[in-house]
């Protein structure tokens with residue numbers, strides 16, 4: 001998910017901007033969208049925001065400008081969606097909502113989550129106040145300042161080139177859809193570098209050592225607030241031992257026998273495709 005080129009992320013609305021525009025309205029983390037399957041789905045403009053949704057306008061968050069259109073985020077008190085609309089899980093919208101709308105929606109939901117989870121100071125329990133034009137929240141009593149949480153996580157595709165061809169080490173968690181395998185991923189721990197995290201997680205999750213780490217790309221992932229930082233690594237040594245309770249299965253896959261892979265818009269898939277494409281530019285997985 002990448003923010004569109006004509007989107008300007010801002011924290012506070014310019015003086016001249018009213019509350020018309022694009023509204024990302026959430027109820028329990030689900031986004032309000034048009035229901036019609038055949039048309040691209042877009043969040044609703046504010047003139048059709050229904051009173052039945054019980055939107056707290058005072059708690060709405062300005063998200064930025066899309067061209068000359070202001071973008072807002074708000075929570076609905078009720079799931080009573082207007083006719084032709086419905087609340088849907090953001091993950092389930094992957095195939096249907098345009099990629100740039102998903103990216104803006106990811107920013108919107110994280111800003112609302114920041115407000116919801118930082119209403120009180122964690123040090124002294126005083127109610128916090130909006131600070132720095134909305135970029136942070138500050139405690140008026142003790143001065144502690146809070147910023148939206150972003151949790152860095154590493155992702156790594158481990159590969160090896162044997163006489164028979166390239167093999168990828170892919171793993172699955174019990175939470176994945178049936179048959180799907182992906183690259184390894186894990187959260188960075190305090191004071192750890194991304195590279196240290198990759199070496200540690202590879203050993204913990206599948207019991208192998210890796211070498212020659214190469215940065216691939218990164219992607220904000222609003223489920224709920226990760227920043228995925230992706231690398232390619234070469235296998236160095238060790239036999240695969242899946243981590244109990246974490247990894248349901250992990251194995252080497254040859255390119256002519258790949259399992260179900262993650263969605264094409266995910267960074268995991270782009271990462272996996274990059275190492276397939278290096279040796280098999282016409283591989284069917286690249287087009288799917």
Ligand SMILES: [Zn+2]
Nearest residue numbers: 121124139142
């Ligand atoms: Zn405080």
